[in-house]
Amino acid sequence: MKKIVLGVLLLGLFMLNGCQQLWPLLQQMNIQKPVVKLKTVQLRGLSLKGIDLEAKLSIKNPNSVGINLAGYDYELLIEKHSFLKGRQEQTLKIAGHGQSEISIPLSFSFQQLYKSFQTLKTADSINYTLRSGLTFDVPVLGKIRLPVQTTQRLPNVKMPSFKVAALKLTHLGFNGADLSLSLEVDNPNAWSLDLQNLNYQFVVNGQKWIEGILQQKLQIGQKQKQRIEIPVHLNFLEMGRSLYQLLKNPAPLEYQLTGRARLNSSIKLLGSFELPLDQRGRIKLLK
The missing domain is CATH 2.60.40.1820 (Immunoglobulin-like)
Structure with a gap:
């Protein structure tokens, strides 16, 4: 029994001593959230059948240690109503003080659009909002999600x-x-x-x-x-x-x-x- 008590005390002293040494190191690292910005949403394809969009997001890692992108989610709203949504498990390592970017492709047909929003058949343009969130694995902070959003307009193509x-x-x-x-x-x-x-x-x-x-x-x-x-x-x-x-x-x-x-x-x-x-x-x- 005395040996068990002694072992617990020694383990406690070791952990206390380890934390005392680790805490200044963590403070020195000053772990921060990455910075995510939506650079552009480009119209990549336009036809009588549908539209292809590509959203480009920049990622900046302000920390001295690397972080990992675990994936992203997105939701496309048309006229303030949800139209497309999904999630992609995409991994990407961003080195300490490094920068990178990812692209989120979105495609839909006019047939699909008009089925959900019949009033758009006669509209000259389409109002949309793109919401996206990037999920990171960050040392000390753990798993965090950083949201971005933009609202823009698209040309509507009506059949001659x-x-x-x-x-x-x-x-x-x-x-x-x-x-x-x-x-x-x-x-x-x-x-x-x-x-x-x-x-x-x-x-x-x-x-x-x-x-x-x-x-x-x-x-x-x-x-x-x-x-x-x-x-x-x-x-x-x-x-x-x-x-x-x-x-x-x-x-x-x-x-x-x-x-x-x-x-x-x-x-x-x-x-x-x-x-x-x-x-x-x-x-x-x-x-």
């Missing part, structure tokens, strides 16, 4: 559209007919578009009337509509005399417009893109 606005008969003869096909281009965005070319095919009542590539350059201003006039010539000898009766008949025509349009955006990141065309409907022939 092509539609058949009118089909007018300009000449009807014994061997053929001339018509004018009018297409309307609608740009619902808050930035301009340039039509580079248009590859099209126009089918009426199951018969191909015309196809071709339009190289006409056309600028469609922000929230504006423009019309494209395409001449159509029908040869009854090649396409059949039944076309003559079809054009004389006042009944509406069944049509299908297919093809691809090459457009260029005034937003550099969006740049040039292709828009597929596939529209069906009924139209009355103007005379």
Whole structure:
């Protein structure tokens, strides 16, 4: 029993002596929290389908000893409502008095966005808040989380559209007919578009009337509509005399417009893109 008591006393003296030696060392180290700053949130990708963001955070270690990043969490709020959130276990060692940075990638589709926020379909821009927290293992202090936050705006991309606005008969003869096909281009965005070319095919009542590539350059201003006039010539000898009766008949025509349009955006990141065309409907022939 005496040996046990003596052992406990010796252990206590040893621990007391160790703490007395360790405490000045800890005071000398003066352990502080790391400094985390949100440097930028960059728009890395923009298309008709969605948006790619990248947040860059800088880390500064003010201590003489190294610290470890254990991971980060994030939450993206759209119009003050939670939209995306997650956590990533990412380790990174920051040396004493060292600096480093990490990137947090975020991607989402407009389909996903509009499903959650239907009112944004007609909005010109999107308000968002990015909240993130970095978790560190710091000597003496243990595990700590340091939060950062920013609120910014993103451009909203709305799908341009092509539609058949009118089909007018300009000449009807014994061997053929001339018509004018009018297409309307609608740009619902808050930035301009340039039509580079248009590859099209126009089918009426199951018969191909015309196809071709339009190289006409056309600028469609922000929230504006423009019309494209395409001449159509029908040869009854090649396409059949039944076309003559079809054009004389006042009944509406069944049509299908297919093809691809090459457009260029005034937003550099969006740049040039292709828009597929596939529209069906009924139209009355103007005379």
